[in-house]
Amino acid sequence: MNVTRREFGKLALGGLSSAVGISSLGSRDASAATTATAGANRSLIEGVQFGLQPYCYHDLPMTRENRPLLIERLLANGMGMVELMSPWVEPNFRTPGVTPEQAREKLRQWRLNVAPDYYLAIKKEFDDVGITVFTYYVDFRTSLRDSSDAEVDALFRAGQTLGAKGCVGSMWLSAAQRLASFPGKHGMFLGLHNHANLSDPDALSSEESFIKALSYSPDFKAVLDVRHFVAANGDCLGFLERHHSRVASVHLGDRRRNNGRSTPFGEGDAPLIEILRMIRDNQWSIPAIIEFEHGTLRSGVEEVQLMFDYCKRALA
Amino acid sequence: MKRTNADSLRRLVLCCIGSLGLLATSGAGADPSTAGRSYNAEFLGPVLDDSLIQHGKETYVVAGCAYCHGVNLQPLGEAADLMRSPMVGADDNGNVIGPVVRAGFPQTLSLSPMPQYSDLSEQQIIAIARWIHYARQQGRYKELVAAPDRRGDAAAGRDYFARACSACHSTERDLARIGRTYDRQKLRAQILAPDALNRQTSFKVDRRGDAKSLGRQRHGALLENYSKEDVSNLVSYLQSAR
Structure with missing residues (x-):
């Protein structure tokens, strides 16, 4: 049956089931999801591996102290895979009375000196509940301004020890060149990871800029953020068709074209249903990492569940 | 009663959201313990007494502004600091904020340009601007109250007064001998939160545009743009009105 995206949205929203009950972490969904043996398969839907960029939990500050709550929420949402951002792992040195420069230096020293056991213990937290850390997201934009090679190496070692297959960063071309080795x-x-900046020639935002950046190293892969790509008037389906072998994951979210706003899934211009079916039908090993920035009055867990349910229906 | 007004407006907002079909309240998978719960906005903080400002806050969040600029204007990442933005400080009821929100900032060296929100209505823009100004005023008030009071420059205070206050006030008329009436500390407190304007707002009164409502708006606009020096200078100038 062919349905338009508008019709699909109505179907999806009309049939919501789990979103309402998910707001309580003690719900049936949450308890079922805590089965540790499920692992990444927990969010393997019709051959498409789903994961979450926990930036979506807008009501949970990103700190390492909140990591247990993060894990609870991932389980509540039935996620078996995560793209872990470094603030969930590293200490926050930006405390009152500490200048940004002092905090930066403390973080640098911490990264250079922390023992591998620290990361192994965090990996175990995720392993124990069956969540795969697929990638480790690092803010290279801040770190690269003044970082030494030793610090960059330490970041990759951290990701590796956490069990990640790769590090991810919002990128620009000159930074990609520096990181090539x-x-x-x-x-x-x-x-x-791309954004939607079409005015900066150094930005990673178009297919052309991706091609250029990917040429710097065979170890580079695209983390195609489809909402930003659409906002930059890119052709997501064409990109995947042409470059799927160099795509590590897609960041799944919705935005409107022409630098438009973020929207709930199905209300923007990103062809989310087609993207998911394309990955499924071609059996590509490209995880779909849910990430959104649209506003909501609902809790992060509820909103993630609504978007995840939309994706499940796309593949049903 | 005030809380009831705020809750009513919130219910109205939620009703509108619910009508989009986003909020299922029953279904095969619904947990009975949470059936009927429509949404969870605990992260927004307590409901504000002023329903218009609460509505502005929720509009700001639903539009997606909070993701980058922070619910209480504590910016994340590269987003503009609305608490300190002179552009926002120059805004009156959305006349500056509106065009920027509608067009976005496509030309930038930031990683992610501000999106355009060309589909927002005039009322949504006004509501968003109302929350931004309110949050700025709250934030600036806290900062200024916590700042140590240093002796200011009375001449600079006179210039500021002539520029920003003299349309409504005069040290020859309503503020004559104000320096005898109040000591420095009380003068400072009156500048930051005038007793005469210190009462709850209501939709009806604000719509009438009475003198106190206008005064509150003007003082609010001054408050969100005061520097610590401005306040110290004004206090020193008004102290000299004896």
């Missing part, structure tokens, strides 16, 4: 040394990939 690092991922291979650690047996990892570097995921290049």
